[in-house]
Amino acid sequence: MACNSYLAPSPEQSLEAEAEEVTEPQDGELREASRNETTTEMHSKPRGQLATMKLNDTKAGMEGLDTDKINQIIEEASRGSKFYNHKKQRQEKIDERIRRMLELKDSFTPEQIARAEAQMDALTAHLEQSRDLSRFIVHVDMDAFYAAVEMRDRPELRDVPMAVGSNSMLSTSNYAARKFGVRAAMPGFIGRKLCPQLVIVPCDFDKYRAASQLVQQVMARYDPDFSMVSLDEGYLDITDRVATEMDGDTGDQSEDEVAQRLVREMRAEICRLTRLTASAGIAANGMLAKICSDQNKPDGQFFLPRERRAVLDFLRELPVRKVSGIGNVLSQQLAALEVTRCGELLERRGLVRLLFSECAQLSLLRAGLGADPPGVGRDEDSHQKSVSTETTFAATADPAQLSELLGELCQQLSEDLRRKGLRGRTVTLKLKTSSFVVRSRATTLAEPTSAAAALLSATRPALARELAAGEPLRLLGVRASALVAAEVAAGRRQATLTEMTGRAAAPRHECPVCGRTAGSLAELSAHVEQCLDGEAGGGGEQSEGRPTGTDDCAAESESGNGGAIETSGGDAAECGPTKEETVLSVGSPQPSSCDNVSEDPISHAPANGISDPAACVGPSSASDGDRLQLGNVEDTTPASAAETACGGPSAASCPVCGRPMPEELELINRHLDECLNQKLLSRLTDGGPVGGQKRPPAPHSGLPRTKHKRIDSFFTAVKRS
Ligand code: DCP
Ligand code: MG
Numbered sequence: 169m170a171c172n173s174y175l176a177p178s179p180e181q182s183l184e185a186e187a188e189e190v191t192e193p194q195d196g197e198l199r200e201a202s203r204n205e206t207t208t209e210m211h212s213k214p215r216g217q218l219a220t221m222k223l224n225d226t227k228a229g230m231e232g233l234d235t236d237k238i239n240q241i242i243e244e245a246s247r248g249s250k251f252y253n254h255k256k257q258r259q260e261k262i263d264e265r266i267r268r269m270l271e272l273k274d275s276f277t278p279e280q281i282a283r284a285e286a287q288m289d290a291l292t293a294h295l296e297q298s299r300d301l302s303r304f305i306v307h308v309d310m311d312a313f314y315a316a317v318e319m320r321d322r323p324e325l326r327d328v329p330m331a332v333g334s335n336s337m338l339s340t341s342n343y344a345a346r347k348f349g350v351r352a353a354m355p356g357f358i359g360r361k362l363c364p365q366l367v368i369v370p371c372d373f374d375k376y377r378a379a380s381q382l383v384q385q386v387m388a389r390y391d392p393d394f395s396m397v398s399l400d401e402g403y404l405d406i407t408d409r410v411a412t413e414m415d416g417d418t419g420d421q422s423e424d425e426v427a428q429r430l431v432r433e434m435r436a437e438i439c440r441l442t443r444l445t446a447s448a449g450i451a452a453n454g455m456l457a458k459i460c461s462d463q464n465k466p467d468g469q470f471f472l473p474r475e476r477r478a479v480l481d482f483l484r485e486l487p488v489r490k491v492s493g494i495g496n497v498l499s500q501q502l503a504a505l506e507v508t509r510c511g512e513l514l515e516r517r518g519l520v521r522l523l524f525s526e527c528a529q530l531s532l533l534r535a536g537l538g539a540d541p542p543g544v545g546r547d548e549d550s551h552q553k554s555v556s557t558e559t560t561f562a563a564t565a566d567p568a569q570l571s572e573l574l575g576e577l578c579q580q581l582s583e584d585l586r587r588k589g590l591r592g593r594t595v596t597l598k599l600k601t602s603s604f605v606v607r608s609r610a611t612t613l614a615e616p617t618s619a620a621a622a623l624l625s626a627t628r629p630a631l632a633r634e635l636a637a638g639e640p641l642r643l644l645g646v647r648a649s650a651l652v653a654a655e656v657a658a659g660r661r662q663a664t665l666t667e668m669t670g671r672a673a674a675p676r677h678e679c680p681v682c683g684r685t686a687g688s689l690a691e692l693s694a695h696v697e698q699c700l701d702g703e704a705g706g707g708g709e710q711s712e713g714r715p716t717g718t719d720d721c722a723a724e725s726e727s728g729n730g731g732a733i734e735t736s737g738g739d740a741a742e743c744g745p746t747k748e749e750t751v752l753s754v755g756s757p758q759p760s761s762c763d764n765v766s767e768d769p770i771s772h773a774p775a776n777g778i779s780d781p782a783a784c785v786g787p788s789s790a791s792d793g794d795r796l797q798l799g800n801v802e803d804t805t806p807a808s809a810a811e812t813a814c815g816g817p818s819a820a821s822c823p824v825c826g827r828p829m830p831e832e833l834e835l836i837n838r839h840l841d842e843c844l845n846q847k848l849l850s851r852l853t854d855g856g857p858v859g860g861q862k863r864p865p866a867p868h869s870g871l872p873r874t875k876h877k878r879i880d881s882f883f884t885a886v887k888r889s
Contacts, residue, residue: 281522305454590653607634
């Protein structure tokens with residue numbers, strides 16, 4: 169589809185380009201590097217480089233680059249800057265966390281690992297049983313979106329490497345610039361070091377919003393219930409549309425061929441209407457469709473057959489970084505465990521079980537299996553806890569500029585809320601200072617609103633207070649949470665979003681200790697832990713989210729989205745989120761009238777060990793509990809992961825003893841425990857080695873075996889009567 173000819177000129181062509189003048193960084197980022205500076209050694213990184221600064225070359229258009237050379241230039245260009253110092257501090261914390269993780273890993277006995285694997289196999293069997301391969305889910309993603317809009321409108325930019333943003337931060341780059349290693353979430357001054365002729369143009373959100381509206385018009389024709397997750401990407405379910413076509417005359421085209429043809433037509437229409445190209449992925453669920461839309465970028469599409477075998481084959485060699493939500497930090501942790509490909513997530517599932525939070529375990533398993541519920545886009549909407557928008561800019565303390573920006577953000581948030589038919593009662597101002605400290609200020613209103621003026625008056629005083637402190641800001645964001653449907657808000661009574669989307673009937677999970685209920689298994693298990701430790705105080709009943717105060721830490725640390733879900737971009741958070749988009753903050757906490765300062769996102773890891781609460785992967789993560797109704801699943805059929813991973817049938821038998829398994833996860837876990845203990849006992853009485861080399865028992869870290877056993881034994885969903 170040759171819609172425009174201005175994508176991806178060769179680097180040679182671009183050498184003739186004239187660099188546009190860009191304002192120097194206002195916060196003195198370009199300082200002379202300190203010669204004596206020591207950098208932290210990291211796993212699998214070139215010597216002396218900060219892993220957290222390494223180029224993420226998994227973005228489309230960045231294949232085959234000399235990453236070592238690029239990383240060296242990035243390192244040299246940024247050393248000594250605030251940006252670099254921030255990254256360095258962050259890397260030290262990541263290193264420390266990985267060091268502790270590896271220490272813990274070395275303390276596990278083979279039996280502990282075998283037990284953990286067996287538990288993951290049971291989870292695998294549940295996921296396999298609920299794997300839905302019946303839908304055609306499409307993920308549409310515009311190519312180099314902001315850059316493509318600028319190139320469309322300014323022909324002189326078409327054949328040169330260019331980026332959109334500022335000398336401090338780039339929002340995106342065109343494909344020509346990507347060949348030099350220039351990409352989104354990179355400071356412009358580093359981009360210029362990589363590509364001296366780089367042209368940087370400022371953002372023009374009105375234009376991007378207008379283009380997005382046109383894209384949405386086209387998408388609506390293929391699925392009226394499509395859902396956008398940012399200005400340039402959205403999900404559709406075209407299953408019904410394909411079925412309708414099949415009822416007509418499609419010649420000898422198969423369902424799969426019809427789906428692909430429809431997507432080609434949709435992309436052509438987008439192109440005609442916007443003069444911009446879109447890429448698309450078609451697969452059985454949103455997680456896979458999103459990965460697929462990146463496969464043939466720019467201006468291409470990729471179809472992944474809706475067959476289990478094909479999905480597993482596709483994922484086996486796929487870099488984990490390609491999975492939405494696996495960002496720099498999590499991928500460093502995984503790399504330390506020798507997991508760089510999705511297939512390895514299945515191979516090392518025992519360690520994943522022992523070392524990561526439950527939310528992350530499940531998400532990583534889903535990523536290895538490609539087994540997500542199909543309706544990702546809509547599912548997110550139905551769980552949606554907040555709507556937000558934010559933008560990064562060159563650091564400034566100019567009150568006029570900042571208040572104008574705040575006005576624009578409130579306007580955009582208002583439009584997003586109205587489009588979704590929602591109003592928010594809690595309005596949060598988020599900001600990042602020039603020294604990368606993230607703060608949020610939340611205000612709870614008397615009435616939920618979607619009005620720009622009300623959003624502005626809720627956030628303006630907080631901004632004024634910040635400005636009085638005098639420190640320049642580099643990011644502003646506004647979030648609406650405590651959402652209600654607009655009709656409900658306007659009517660007689662208030663309903664939660666859950667009620668509005670009909671999810672009130674979903675099973676609740678009852679704590680076996682105190683009898684309170686939680687909205688998801690993840691919440692329940694966190695609660696049970698506290699409850700058993702005698703820590704669960706009052707007021708936590710039927711909590712819908714994590715405690716106040718971790719939202720921004722999640723956004724800062726890994727995902728860029730509250731609730732630890734990155735639905736786009738992949739690593740917007742690497743340099744602080746710069747994506748000007750509507751973020752679906754699924755299952756994220758709802759700050760109420762609080763100020764939250766997050767200077768140290770990493771240190772917010774849960775008390776139960778190493779894992780990062782933000783380390784949830786892909787669109788599925790925050791609603792894990794809701795989606796994995798383990799206690800309600802009938803016909804439990806655990807299979808060995810070896811079988812699962814290599815495509816064998818799911819067996820309803822124990823992966824240890826081969827006998828038929830019970831149906832409830834609680835019973836499965838009990839069976840597995842007994843079974844593994846018996847195996848251990850019989851080996852001991854036979855005098856043989858117990859799973860290889862004998863190790864001393866794990867130190868009392870609070871994380872391994874007993875912990876999981878304790879949590880899992882309560883994994884029973886209790887239907888609310
Ligand atoms: N964006 C941003 N900051 C980021 C990432 C993205 O402001 N860190 C904005 C600019 C992008 C737009 O969001 O144009 C869409 O993001 P994508 O990740 O889809 O990137 P592009 O559309 O630019 O490129 P691609 O062709 O890889 O999709
Ligand atoms: Mg895009």
